[in-house]
Amino acid sequence: MPGADKETDLSERIESFLSELKRCGSGAGSLRGSAETARETTALLRRITAQARWGNAGELMEIIRKEGRRMTAAQPSETTVGNMIRRVLKIIREEYARSRGSSEETDQQESLHKLLTSGGSSEDNFRQHFTHLKANVIEAINELLTELEGTTDNISMQALEHIHSNEVIMTIGRSRTVEAFLKDAARKRKFHVIVAECAPFCQGHEMATSLCKEDIETTVIPDAAIFAVMSRVNKVIIGTQTVLANGGLRAVNGTHTLALAAKHHSTPLIVCAPMFKLSPQLVILLYKNYFFVLILSKVNAHCPVFDYVPPELITLFISNIGGNAPSYIYRLMSELYHPEDHEL
Amino acid sequence: MIKDKTFEFKNGGDPDVASAVAAIRSLLEFLRRDQSETILGLRENMTQAIRRLEETDSSVAVSSGGELFLRFISLTSLEHPDLSQCKNVMIERGELFLKKISLSRGKVGKLCHTFIKDGAKILTHSSSRVVLKVLENAAADNKRFTVYVTESQPDSAGKRMAQKLRKLNIPVMVVLDAAVGYIMEKVDLVIVGAEGVVESGGVINKIGTYQMAVCSKAHNKPFYVVAESFKFVRLYPLNQQDVPDRFKYTADILKTVKDLNQEHPMIDYTPPSLITLLFTDLGVLTPSAVSDELIKLYL
Numbered sequence: 001m002p003g004a005d006k007e008t009d010l011s012e013r014i015e016s017f018l019s020e021l022k023r024c025g026s027g028a029g030s031l032r033g034s035a036e037t038a039r040e041t042t043a044l045l046r047r048i049t050a051q052a053r054w055g056n057a058g059e060l061m062e063i064i065r066k067e068g069r070r071m072t073a074a075q076p077s078e079t080t081v082g083n084m085i086r087r088v089l090k091i092i093r094e095e096y097a098r099s100r101g102s103s104e105e106t107d108q109q110e111s112l113h114k115l116l117t118s119g120g121s122s123e124d125n126f127r128q129h130f131t132h133l134k135a136n137v138i139e140a141i142n143e144l145l146t147e148l149e150g151t152t153d154n155i156s157m158q159a160l161e162h163i164h165s166n167e168v169i170m171t172i173g174r175s176r177t178v179e180a181f182l183k184d185a186a187r188k189r190k191f192h193v194i195v196a197e198c199a200p201f202c203q204g205h206e207m208a209t210s211l212c213k214e215d216i217e218t219t220v221i222p223d224a225a226i227f228a229v230m231s232r233v234n235k236v237i238i239g240t241q242t243v244l245a246n247g248g249l250r251a252v253n254g255t256h257t258l259a260l261a262a263k264h265h266s267t268p269l270i271v272c273a274p275m276f277k278l279s280p281q282l283v284i285l286l287y288k289n290y291f292f293v294l295i296l297s298k299v300n301a302h303c304p305v306f307d308y309v310p311p312e313l314i315t316l317f318i319s320n321i322g323g324n325a326p327s328y329i330y331r332l333m334s335e336l337y338h339p340e341d342h343e344l
Numbered sequence: 345m346i347k348d349k350t351f352e353f354k355n356g357g358d359p360d361v362a363s364a365v366a367a368i369r370s371l372l373e374f375l376r377r378d379q380s381e382t383i384l385g386l387r388e389n390m391t392q393a394i395r396r397l398e399e400t401d402s403s404v405a406v407s408s409g410g411e412l413f414l415r416f417i418s419l420t421s422l423e424h425p426d427l428s429q430c431k432n433v434m435i436e437r438g439e440l441f442l443k444k445i446s447l448s449r450g451k452v453g454k455l456c457h458t459f460i461k462d463g464a465k466i467l468t469h470s471s472s473r474v475v476l477k478v479l480e481n482a483a484a485d486n487k488r489f490t491v492y493v494t495e496s497q498p499d500s501a502g503k504r505m506a507q508k509l510r511k512l513n514i515p516v517m518v519v520l521d522a523a524v525g526y527i528m529e530k531v532d533l534v535i536v537g538a539e540g541v542v543e544s545g546g547v548i549n550k551i552g553t554y555q556m557a558v559c560s561k562a563h564n565k566p567f568y569v570v571a572e573s574f575k576f577v578r579l580y581p582l583n584q585q586d587v588p589d590r591f592k593y594t595a596d597i598l599k600t601v602k603d604l605n606q607e608h609p610m611i612d613y614t615p616p617s618l619i620t621l622l623f624t625d626l627g628v629l630t631p632s633a634v635s636d637e638l639i640k641l642y643l
Contacts, residue, residue: 331636
């Protein structure tokens with residue numbers, strides 16, 4: 001029966017995605033980088049919308065939430081999965097509201113105004129059936145996918161506004177977004193890049209090699225030299241793994257040191273992060289991500305994978321929708337996600 | 345008549361109820377008994393009633409509750425120009441509003457207690473029912489933590505808070521107001537309540553809060569404020585002197601004393617730069633998000 005085939009096909013794909021997620025934590029999987037994870041998640045959610053059995057928006061949201069919880073449990077450190085799920089849930093809510101013909105999209109958030117003026121239960125439990133809802137949701141998800149494809153380009157386009165000739169830029173580790181950002185500026189400007197190597201995996205080395213290929217003057221420094229070199233740096237440009245709801249960052253280890261050194265020298269710290277990295281969470285358990293390095297047989301070295309950088313140390317966020325101050329992140333978040341979806 | 349009502353709600357009634365909620369309840373009762381023929385007359389009567397309420401209790405919370413109620417009337421009267429219909433809608437919505445805001449303390453408690461980790465040492469100031477609720481929720485979640493409370497002179501409200509916490513089996517220690525700097529290195533986080541949250545994202549709270557905030561900034565400790573959304577007030581003080589006198593001193597002092605410079609203020613203003621996060625029933629907000637909320641209401 002074609003229906004049963006579709007379902008088994010769907011559950012197979014979900015299972016293979018889950019195992020990919022579990023493997024990517026150990027660096028062995030094929031999902032490299034958050035952009036790919038975001039794209040794969042969104043494509044899978046589109047497939048679920050198209051192939052799963054659901055009668056109204058409420059049921060679809062339940063299915064997506066259920067699968068979403070499994071996905072986030074498979075790899076808790078990969079926050080883009082959760083972010084994409086929340087985006088899709090918001091899309092479903094918007095499409096539902098539009099099908100109902102109400103202007104409720106603007107009134108989604110809790111506010112003092114809503115507390116005062118709502119009379120009686122305007123509780124929307126998404127039970128109404130609309131024939132075109134599926135097509136509309138899939139179309140909106142396609143738009144989301146197009147947006148995801150273009151994020152790195154949109155960020156790189158802003159490079160020339162921020163990087164000027166003969167500047168010294170510092171970065172840490174390897175971020176694909178920052179790489180594209182710097183390469184785009186290098187087409188028209190001459191500047192110097194200092195890359196902190198970011199032990200113990202030393203991804204900074206790969207970054208430096210890649211930048212050199214575009215004829216950008218690059219220097220690699222050990223992490224301990226960050227403070228010493230900072231006085232000669234004009235700007236610090238970094239990527240991040242996640243942007244938290246208060247404007248803080250969860251970035252590769254060593255970033256907090258870099259941020260503090262930049263603050264001390266009053267050097268602007270610019271974070272290049274696409275919108276899909278914005279997470280509504282505030283407290284992400286950091287102490288679970290550690291790598292163990294065996295130096296001698298009796299010595300264990302604990303190596304945290306991520307750092308928390310507080311919002312006070314950040315000057316500017318450059319995302320695919322433009323530049324924003326860290327204090328404005330809460331606003332961007334309220335536009336991307338619905339408050340009821342913060343907890344999946 | 346309004347005074348009898350307020351006394352009934354505040355002194356005789358439930359001490360657990362926030363003063364703004366009691367004020368709004370009495371205003372709703374006043375609305376029910378009001379005899380005016382026009383909406384303008386109704387508004388005038390309401391404004392007078394609010395002024396009487398502020399004379400009894402000059403706290404920021406009552407003022408913000410009153411202004412919210414006035415706003416509520418204006419918004420409703422815009423939709424229903426006919427007075428009798430308007431009144432019915434107002435009473436119905438007023439009841440709903442009251443019900444929602446009496447639940448707000450519980451919502452705040454649920455949001456905040458996840459930020460309290462096992463083994464945490466918490467510092468709080470004076471006596472706040474919302475902070476009590478947060479700590480209650482955290483204790484119910486089987487978290488172990490210690491609480492330091494400042495004595496909070498001149499009314500020793502901190503000692504009352506300590507008693508309530510002891511009843512919940514939470515280890516608590518009362519410290520002098522002057523010992524905040526001394527104790528700050530031991531604590532992990534600071535949680536305070538608020539009497540009012542101002543437009544800039546700062547808070548107005550019992551005197552001594554500003555001191556605590558400055559200390560916690562110096563020691564890099566997170567400073568959290570827990571407040572319900574009806575405490576948002578349309579003030580924008582730039583410094584301590586900007587806070588209106590009618591909030592700083594109790595109603596009796598305002599009436600009897602000639603030279604206010606000789607009196608000690610009961611509240612102070614903490615600027616938003618010292619606050620890490622605000623926990624409200626509208627969600628967890630950064631101080632910059634507060635003005636957004638107020639704009640949504642008043643514009």
